[in-house]
Amino acid sequence: MAAAESYPEGLKYHPEHDWARIEGDEAVLGITWWAQDALGELVHFEAPAAGGATVKGEPYGEVESVKAVSDVIAPLSGEILEVNEAAIDGPEVVNDDPYGEGWLVRIRLSSPSEVDALLDAAAYREVVAEQ
Amino acid sequence: MQSALQRTPLYAQHVALGARMVPFAGWEMPVQYDGVIPEHLAVRRDRGVFDVSHMGQIHVEGPTAHTLLQSLLSNDLDRIGDGEAQYTLLTNERGGIVDDLIAYRLTAFHYLLVVNAGNRSTAYEWLQERELRGSEVRDASDEYALLAVQGPAAIEALGLPGAAPFTHALGAVGGVEAMICRTGYTGEEGVELMCAAEDAPALWDAIVAGGATPCGLGARDTLRLEVCYPLHGNDITQDTDAISAGLGWTCALDKDFTGAKRLRRVRDDGPERRLAAFVMEEKAIPRQGMTIEGGGEVTSGTHSPTLDVGIGMGYVTAGSSAPGTELVIDVRGKPRLARVVKKPIYKREEA
Numbered sequence: 001m002a003a004a005e006s007y008p009e010g011l012k013y014h015p016e017h018d019w020a021r022i023e024g025d026e027a028v029l030g031i032t033w034w035a036q037d038a039l040g041e042l043v044h045f046e047a048p049a050a051g052g053a054t055v056k057g058e059p060y061g062e063v064e065s066v067k068a069v070s071d072v073i074a075p076l077s078g079e080i081l082e083v084n085e086a087a088i089d090g091p092e093v094v095n096d097d098p099y100g101e102g103w104l105v106r107i108r109l110s111s112p113s114e115v116d117a118l119l120d121a122a123a124y125r126e127v128v129a130e131q
Numbered sequence: 132m133q134s135a136l137q138r139t140p141l142y143a144q145h146v147a148l149g150a151r152m153v154p155f156a157g158w159e160m161p162v163q164y165d166g167v168i169p170e171h172l173a174v175r176r177d178r179g180v181f182d183v184s185h186m187g188q189i190h191v192e193g194p195t196a197h198t199l200l201q202s203l204l205s206n207d208l209d210r211i212g213d214g215e216a217q218y219t220l221l222t223n224e225r226g227g228i229v230d231d232l233i234a235y236r237l238t239a240f241h242y243l244l245v246v247n248a249g250n251r252s253t254a255y256e257w258l259q260e261r262e263l264r265g266s267e268v269r270d271a272s273d274e275y276a277l278l279a280v281q282g283p284a285a286i287e288a289l290g291l292p293g294a295a296p297f298t299h300a301l302g303a304v305g306g307v308e309a310m311i312c313r314t315g316y317t318g319e320e321g322v323e324l325m326c327a328a329e330d331a332p333a334l335w336d337a338i339v340a341g342g343a344t345p346c347g348l349g350a351r352d353t354l355r356l357e358v359c360y361p362l363h364g365n366d367i368t369q370d371t372d373a374i375s376a377g378l379g380w381t382c383a384l385d386k387d388f389t390g391a392k393r394l395r396r397v398r399d400d401g402p403e404r405r406l407a408a409f410v411m412e413e414k415a416i417p418r419q420g421m422t423i424e425g426g427g428e429v430t431s432g433t434h435s436p437t438l439d440v441g442i443g444m445g446y447v448t449a450g451s452s453a454p455g456t457e458l459v460i461d462v463r464g465k466p467r468l469a470r471v472v473k474k475p476i477y478k479r480e481e482a
Contacts (some may be wrong), residue, residue: 002166040349041168043434044416044441062463064416066167066434067349069463088414 002041002095005033011099012115013124014075016057019099022115027076029054030103031063031094034128040065042091045104047083054078054107056114061104063091076114078107139184140276140331148345156249158185161347171353171436173344174317175479178282180343181351183316183323184331187251187272189244189258195265196240203261204234205373205391207383211236216297216314220381221246221254226372226390226397230254231363231381233314235299243310245277245323247363276331280343281321281354283479288341291322305337316351318358318479353433356442357477359408365419366406366430366444375402375446377474405452406430408474411441415467417460423447424459424466435477442476443469 011019017035021028036042046062054060059071060080084103086093094102109115119127136159145152150161161182163170173179191200201208206219215236221229230250235243246254255270262268280289289304291311299312309326326334339345352362361367367376372390374382374397384395404427411417417432423445432443447458456471 040163041166043168043439044414046415064434066353066436067162069416069418 002037003033003097005037006099007032007121007125007128008099009121011121012075012118013121013127014073014118015124015127016073018073018075020075020115020118025112026081026106026108027078028103028106029075030098031072032124033098034131035070036095036098036102039063039068039070042094045087045091045094047088048080048105050080050083052080053110054080054105056111063094072104075118076107076109077111078109080105080107082106137185139182140328141182141184141335144332144335144339145182145345148339150345150347153348155348156185156247158248160185161345163347163349164345167347167349167353168436170344170346170350174282174319174346174350174354175437176283178280178285178288178321178343179346179350180335180338181279181281181346182276182335183279183351184276184328185248186277187246187248187254187270188275188277188325189246189255190241190269190271191244191258191266192241192269193266194240195263196242196267199258199261199263199266200234200242201386202388203258205382205388205394206234207386208234208236208242211297213238214298214300216299216312218297218381220373220378221257222373222388222390222394223369224390224393225370226374226393227369228363228367228371228373228376229257229369231361231367231378233312235310235312249364274328275325276328276334278324278326278331278334278338279315279317279321280324280338281315281317281319282343283320285319285321285343288343289322289338305334305341307334307337309334316360317354318360318475318477319354353436356431356433356444357435357437357475359444359474359476361406361444362431371406371446372397372402374398375404376406402449404446405449406444407447407452407456407458407471408444408476409442409458409469409471410438410476411460412457412468412470414441415460415462415465416441417443417445417462417467417469422461424461425451427451427458429460437477441469447471
């Protein structure tokens, strides 16, 4: 069941429709409700390997629906500690729960100050409103 | 030269149902309502209804209509009688495919051709420029709406009697007069209903109220690709021939029609490339335009909702076209394994 539109407070957002949950010197990353809705039902997550790196503003993976493929842009730079196997095995979890079970990767931040440049929920909602 | 998109008589229905509308071949069409996957599965398991009113209808009528069409279409019209229909190709001098279409024989002197939306004017002009004395070619596309109701439960739910595939008859559905055609583009049983444009909303509403799932062009594409029906513009074009595309069965090479000579040569020499169907062996989704190692190209690709795997078709060298052959597809820089399979990729279980 697809989730209802939401942009939780407490997450940080990148205008390319990615979110980050900061947990100390680590962060969990995923795509926003808007991104999964624009793509439609996801059928493939082309995931990076754990141990690799994300670079802020650069793609670290791809998500695909039946009709389209989209890069997933890293909101922050870091070392990839863990990839969500559940999103690889059943990418529809990203549609069902984009901020929870549908997370994509966990990273250790290499430049924690990058967090300051991300958007809060209110600012990201303005980005969405302009789409 | 971007002109305004055309809308079918069912535009308001689509919007009311929450469809995502997209431009397609000059038309503003629903790509999906609730989602490609549930719509696709509804057609495989039960039934769905599609608005395909963007497709073109061309009447060819007159004492020489049969002669004209026999000289321009690849299939042999003598194989069908009144009330029957035939899948056939409009071919060019090089044996290329101007359009693929269904020819409905109304009488010996009157045929109705249903052509692809994107080829409507090309096909009409092609036929019209070659008109014979005693044949009249008329583009009637704006007069009709076309609804496809497809799926194992489609016929019964509409209260229609059984009938052989590729036949047609006049009748009423939901109180609307329609030409009821036993044709489709999904690999399932079903009908295509052609009605007057102004009657389309009533027909659509009755079918949806009866429980058919509204389906968009997204599901139409995944359904047709699972059963390996070619899409003109992707899998077949003016630069590909019927033999290489595996459509030799639509070509009556014992008659003369445009490009027949060239097609006979391709048949006799054997095509250099063939349109093969394949299934991914790794998690990846093939897409149109991707390179197949060894000199091939993907012409259609998607994720199969029925099989839950990446599937596609593409031209490969004749030596790589046999079922079982391993292919390597360049998926945005990553080599991904696929295997050639016998067409169709998906076959309905016979009850």
